[in-house]
Amino acid sequence: GAVVSQHPSWVICKSGTSVKIECRSLDFQATTMFWYRQFPKQSLMLMATSNEGSKATYEQGVEKDKFLINHASLTLSTLTVTSAHPEDSSFYICSASAQGANTGELFFGEGSRLTVL
């Protein structure tokens, strides 16, 4: 199946700093990518929908100024956690569907674990 790659797979940062996570579709183009957050022992929670060439759509309760999403090309979306705090520590996962697909199989990245000290 198609491959979605995230980088970094894990990152530790100090409180107050910003962290960027990249999500790439390696062998297909994705006009839309999705960002999820997952806390320990919990399910994935949709944060936002990233649209190539336009602004992201954020779910209710997700601060768009804190979680900056950029989807500059058909194969790359980035999530920047600005002024990170310990409560932002989580597992961030992106997903994408191949352009033109109509069965909705989403391919997920390996996830990026953020730890804010």
Next chain:
Amino acid sequence: LAKTTQPISMDSYEGQEVNITCSHNNIATNDYITWYQQFPSQGPRFIIQGYKTKVTNEVASLFIPADRKSSTLSLPRVSLSDTAVYYCLVGGFSGNTPLVFGKGTRLSVIA
């Protein structure tokens, strides 16, 4: 998107067949049923997808009754490596539609 209900957890011994049932009473006509598997600290992995009747692939079978208000994921002869969380998702998917995850079923396979 239709809400799904699954058992929170299940235990099984190695070599047994495991059936995980998901209820989705409000499924819409154009909704597909998709199951994902997630290991700790990894992204979810697609297992199987179906619309009606039975679908089988190399790792699982998916049984969907005629009314489509439920579905059952069947894992034949599970091994320890099948210990994971299994999510049932329902939706009229397009490339622009996100998947909304429920709580999933935590399967523990015991030796």
